[in-house]
Amino acid sequence: MLNRFMQMRLRDLVILAVILFALPLFLNNPFHYDLATQMAIIAATVVGLNLLVGFAGQISLGHAGFFGLGAYFTGIMTSNYGWSSVPALVVGAILVGIVAWIVGRPILRLKGHYLSMATLAVGFIIAIILNNERALTGGPDGMPVPAFTVFGWELSPFGSYNLLGMELNGSEAWYLFAAVVLLVAVWLAQNLIDSPIGRALRSVHGSEVAARVVGVDTARYKSLVFVVSAIYASAMGSLYAHFQGFITPAVAGFDFSILFITMVVLGGMGSTMGVILGAVVLKLLPQVLADFQELETVMFGAILMLTMIFMPKGLLPTIQTAVGKRMKKKAGGQA
């Protein structure tokens, strides 16, 4: 039975759901919940970025730009124009998708370092615009964002809620919401990967020339996955803005872009569960290392370097290979 479970298509999703809903047993205070919520939102962003980087093999060093655009579109529309959260999120995501398509068409013709530089520039430009359009964005001082609302129902970290008889405070409610969002994000990503479109994307990574001669319009698929990953980033940026209640242009900044890409590479390119692990580890490390005070950054860098040297495929794929080998050994011993 265990074997049949391991073969299941949605195995990873089930495991993730169990972890996400069991996690509250280990979360003791609102700070823990806040951290877990941030992790879930960022993990969902990275799952989208992984479609581009891990599966289609195209890099983006400017993805925080799309994350920031989503966050600011939500911020501006909900606080200045009285829009409700869901329409702001959806319209924002569509607009960001269009922006990604327009900039993606020309820059995705580039390869390797050139593509890195171009996407880096896209991120910078977006951050500069957010910094300078003071009238709309509040400039470097940032802007407040109202709580997330659906049909007049408000999800605020300071509220209290009743879900099927369970008393939840705001932080707990936000965590559950973010967990469900992450599950949906993973489900959609897995559906995309395991499909003709997903095969076409992976073939762009595996052998672009093979993809072209069997009829895959590689330019079109690169644009498509760039747009999809930008939409992921934008939607998660919108949620992040609501959750934080206050945003600054830093959400679109270089540091955030690098953080996203590091999560993908560290966790394991092309492994959806891997990049989620990457997101968790990179959000958790600074908390764990805080005790080292001024050595924190040094330790952080050292851990990243060592992981990349000794686990070049990323955390989860390396662990999976090791466990797989062990299980084979065991099975071999029995036979």
Next chain:
Amino acid sequence: MSALIEVKGLDKAFGGVHAVEGVSFSVEAGQVYSVIGPNGAGKTTLFNLISGLYTPTKGEIRLKGESTAKLEPNELAERGMCRTFQQMQICMNMSAIENVMLGRHLKLRSNLFTTLFRLPALLRDEKSCRERAAELMEFVGCGEYLDTDASAMSYGALKRLEIARALAADPKVILLDEPAAGLNAVETAALEKLIRKIADQGTTVMLVEHDMKLVMGISDRLLVLNYGRVLAEGTPEEIRNNPDVIAAYLGG
């Protein structure tokens, strides 16, 4: 009726080197048409030109009467041309059957919406695609590898897998670039049978190959290249008796 593939005055220069120079020939539908010649004669360059990976410096190629000058490789695939490579191009990040299913890309009707929500239309499409891919893998003789990772397969099996992928698109013409390279005698004999089977189904086959026994046995017509130029063109019988070919290639 005009020929399936018509090549006229084809020229490809890399810097000052003419890899292909003034090459003209035509391939009729249903033929097995082979291109032979010593190393560096321009055979692979010719294939890259025909399949749209290179743009000709001069001259023109027509597929079913249509000029291919402005067409991308994927657009040529839409018009029924598929190929394999001398340096195999297999997606090592996918399983064997996924590689073949990729070959059926053009036959699939799925959009982002049916994909994201895994609607029944997509599942039906995928099921028939998988069945057809499994059939083709059986046909080329690597049916036992279905869900094996491509990276775990042997060289000979990958060569056959690449042919299965090319066939998955139901091509009118398939270009095989040195399919027998690196194969032993038994595998080569199996390959010869496979090429015959493909030709018997009515698919036109263009072949670049060094193995003379294989080429002479299965080709309807041959093109002999030397230093990028056409040395001779004709039936295997004519080629075998052509004094130029004997001098330059078969070594007298």
